[in-house]
Amino acid sequence: MQDLDARLRQGENALFLVADRLRHLRLTPFDALFERVLTPMPLAERDGWDIRQTYGHRFEETSLRLGEKPRQALLELDRRFNGDSYWNALCSGHQFWLAGNADAADSQYAVAKAVAIRTGLMPIHYNCGVLSWLGGAAREGMEQPVPDRLGMGKWHWEASVAPGDVPGAQPPALCLVFGCDAGYFRFLPKLLLSLLRACATRLDPSFRIRLCLGIDSPTPEQLAFMRELIDAVSQRNFGLDVTLAHGQLTWRDAATYTAIRYLMLPEVVRRYACPVITADCDGYFPDDFLALFDDLRNTADYGFRLYAYNHGGRQTFGEPWGFGAGISWFGEAARLPEIAAFLHDYLQVAYDPANPTNWCIDQCALVQSFRRFVAPRWSDLGIRFMDEGTPLMVMPHHVGGKDELLRRDGTVSMQDVRAFLSRP
Numbered sequence: 001m002q003d004l005d006a007r008l009r010q011g012e013n014a015l016f017l018v019a020d021r022l023r024h025l026r027l028t029p030f031d032a033l034f035e036r037v038l039t040p041m042p043l044a045e046r047d048g049w050d051i052r053q054t055y056g057h058r059f060e061e062t063s064l065r066l067g068e069k070p071r072q073a074l075l076e077l078d079r080r081f082n083g084d085s086y087w088n089a090l091c092s093g094h095q096f097w098l099a100g101n102a103d104a105a106d107s108q109y110a111v112a113k114a115v116a117i118r119t120g121l122m123p124i125h126y127n128c129g130v131l132s133w134l135g136g137a138a139r140e141g142m143e144q145p146v147p148d149r150l151g152m153g154k155w156h157w158e159a160s161v162a163p164g165d166v167p168g169a170q171p172p173a174l175c176l177v178f179g180c181d182a183g184y185f186r187f188l189p190k191l192l193l194s195l196l197r198a199c200a201t202r203l204d205p206s207f208r209i210r211l212c213l214g215i216d217s218p219t220p221e222q223l224a225f226m227r228e229l230i231d232a233v234s235q236r237n238f239g240l241d242v243t244l245a246h247g248q249l250t251w252r253d254a255a256t257y258t259a260i261r262y263l264m265l266p267e268v269v270r271r272y273a274c275p276v277i278t279a280d281c282d283g284y285f286p287d288d289f290l291a292l293f294d295d296l297r298n299t300a301d302y303g304f305r306l307y308a309y310n311h312g313g314r315q316t317f318g319e320p321w322g323f324g325a326g327i328s329w330f331g332e333a334a335r336l337p338e339i340a341a342f343l344h345d346y347l348q349v350a351y352d353p354a355n356p357t358n359w360c361i362d363q364c365a366l367v368q369s370f371r372r373f374v375a376p377r378w379s380d381l382g383i384r385f386m387d388e389g390t391p392l393m394v395m396p397h398h399v400g401g402k403d404e405l406l407r408r409d410g411t412v413s414m415q416d417v418r419a420f421l422s423r424p
Contacts, residue, residue: 011046016054036062040078049120056087057124063091064318071095086116090123090130097320105320106135122356129321129360132255132350138368142345149348150256152263155214155247158227159271160234162208162241171274172210172241174293179214179260180281181252185222187282187405188213190412192229194284196420199239202290207239212268213281214245214260216252225414232421243271251351255358258325259347262365265340269333276336279327282402283395284409292392296329296384302374303329303384304366311385313378321360323367327386327393335373342369 004021007014015038022029039062043055059078063071072095079088093108109130116122116131123130137143148154162169176195180188192211199209215222223246230242245264249256261278269276275297286292296303305324308315315322330336346365351358374381386392396402 007048011044013041013044013047013051013055016041016051016058020054040074040081042081052119053121056085056121059087060091060124060127063087063094068095068098084111084115086112086119086121086123089115090127093130094319098315098317102139103136106133109133110135117356120356125359126322127319128357129319129364131355132352132358132361132364133320134346134350134364134368137349138346139372141342142349146345146348149250150259150263150351151248151250152260152344155245155264157243157245157267158230159243160230160241163233163235163237165237166205166208170206170208172208172272173274174297175210175212175268175272175274175276177212177214177261177265177268177276177278178281179216179257179264181216181257182219182222184257184281185215185218187402189414189417190284190406191281193412193417193420194286195289196238196240196417198285198287198289201287203237203239205237208241209239210241210243210272210274212243212245212264212272214264216246216257216260217248218246221414225417228418229421236421238421243268251353253358255361256351258362259351259365262340262343262347262362266337266344269336269340273333275333276330277327277392278325278330279393280325280395282405283327283393284405285393286391288390289392292390296392297331300329300382300384301331302381303327303331303386304370305386306383307387309385313375313383320367321363323363323370324387325362325366326395326397327391328366329384329386339369339373342372 001021004014004017019029019035035058039055039058041055043052063074066074071091075088075092075095078085082088089108089112093105093112096105096108112123112130113133122128178191195209195211213226215226218226226244230244232238233240233242245267249260258280265276265278305326305328307324308318308322310316330339343365346368347361350361350364374383391398394405394408396405399405399408
């Protein structure tokens, strides 16, 4: 700890670095009161980047835990101590947002983004959505035409046809829409096998599910496997149809592959006039998925991971993009073309390769579509809180992580899916 002691004696607020140092050394942390006393604190001119970054994160964490009045007092005192900062503008935006003043919140978020980029200080991971947040433009609609900045327009589309023993051409009962890259493809065999098994429990020609999958830069082996799947479900009735979109995104990072499902959604709903579930690809379906889906479509018009909302439709804590995108249900098929277009356009406009990160951009798009198309009709719609009750998909947060999800109920390979497709 001598280096921290030396910095403290030179006039830097090095006490802010003590907690991280103790964690790094695997030593017992100080009492929580130690951290509480430090925030807010007047920063010194000599304070280095690491101290200011740590203070910003501590401030965000402290603000998140407080109620409205204590948070306001915290903001005012810190502003008096330290003037303009990304953390104060960001948390002020949250304060306005939770109070229902979206215009004031948007203004503060714009300041927070500008200051963060100028200073090189980054918000804590769950607040990085501020860098991809569109304010008034999202509420009023994006200016047309929207450029294809992410390159989805150049992708190739392939689709299975209904087997010969399935009469007529009718819309699916449901489209399941997923996106991934070549790395996350490792989750697909388990997802596919669980879906095939679930569909096998109801071989009703009038009930079909279409899986729509977008893959960024698949390997030749992955592409060959998907074409095998398309061919198999075209020849035999598994109760499942498959549509594949593949190509290369203009930019490839942790934010873009999660956006694929929304980027491809306008084309999906143009082809298939039916309700849609969008979800993360790192999950799999329980055996009773079809029964759970029947209950969902009979009782809810929409379903979202609304962990920050009460049942009156009001957000009670957190940040605007604290809106889980892991699984969402869009049951109003007639409204889907405009919702899909909005989600696509938001991503194309908001994504900025110059941003330090575009993390949470999919959540920003989803919450803004919710506020535009669903929230004003909350009292007239059936809204499912997707984190309540039996989950429609088993996901990492249910089982303790991504690796545990791959192991749970047995690992699955592409060969296991081929074996299922070729069984008598």
